[in-house]
Amino acid sequence: MSPSSFRFRYLLGLLCHIALALVACTPSTAPDATQALAVCGVQPNFANETQLKRWQNFPVDVHVDLSALPQASHAMYREGVERGIGLWAQATSGRIGAFRVSYDRSDSPVTIAIARGALPDSAIGITELTFTSDLIVSADVQLTRSHYEGTPFLVNDVANTTAHEMGHVLGIVDHSPFPDDKMWVSGNFTIQNHANDPLSLLTLRDINTLQQAYCR
Numbered sequence: 001m002s003p004s005s006f007r008f009r010y011l012l013g014l015l016c017h018i019a020l021a022l023v024a025c026t027p028s029t030a031p032d033a034t035q036a037l038a039v040c041g042v043q044p045n046f047a048n049e050t051q052l053k054r055w056q057n058f059p060v061d062v063h064v065d066l067s068a069l070p071q072a073s074h075a076m077y078r079e080g081v082e083r084g085i086g087l088w089a090q091a092t093s094g095r096i097g098a099f100r101v102s103y104d105r106s107d108s109p110v111t112i113a114i115a116r117g118a119l120p121d122s123a124i125g126i127t128e129l130t131f132t133s134d135l136i137v138s139a140d141v142q143l144t145r146s147h148y149e150g151t152p153f154l155v156n157d158v159a160n161t162t163a164h165e166m167g168h169v170l171g172i173v174d175h176s177p178f179p180d181d182k183m184w185v186s187g188n189f190t191i192q193n194h195a196n197d198p199l200s201l202l203t204l205r206d207i208n209t210l211q212q213a214y215c216r
């Protein structure tokens with residue numbers, strides 16, 4: 001990739017890092033049954049190109065921390081983050097990815113925070129997932145401030161960035177090999193589609209891949 005195309009992608013897209021932490025499995029005397037929430041094998045998907053993990057059940061609590069932002073930006077970011085958090089559930093008719101958002105419950109298993117400074121390697125988002133062999137225990141997301149502040153597309157940008165990170169939070173560990181997908185390493189939010197409804201940028205392949213994590 002030439003330096004200029006990299007710069008283009010960095011400026012317009014989502015360069016994302018994901019860190020994984022494995023926690024020891026502690027034996028549970030009465031584990032809840034894990035329920036299949038989708039049908040396996042629906043194509044197209046990129047399930048063979050990624051590790052898949054899952055939450056045992058929904059809803060999952062999410063704590064959003066906007067304290068790094070000036071107060072005047074909170075409403076727009078709040079709208080964007082909440083929109084992004086809700087997209088996967090919207091795309092699966094509420095079956096996968098129901099979250100309860102709070103702004104004051106820092107003990108929630110998922111935290112989404114706006115970073116106070118730059119992220120490593122100039123990433124726009126980082127998700128750290130903690131899981132046992134198959135089940136996700138917690139997730140910690142950091143987002144940088146949007147390049148679209150001061151434009152009408154701020155909410156869409158924040159929603160799209162959040163939705164990509166929530167794809168990791170929901171268990172799509174590795175990136176899609178297809179640049180059209182939301183789960184491509186830099187997402188699929190571009191100058192051409194930044195006015196589109198963020199829901200339309202979750203591709204069938206993204207959604208089917210997520211369903212593969214929850215089909216058994």
Ligand SMILES: [Zn+2]
Pocket residue numbers: 016017018164165168175184185
């Ligand atoms: Zn990513």
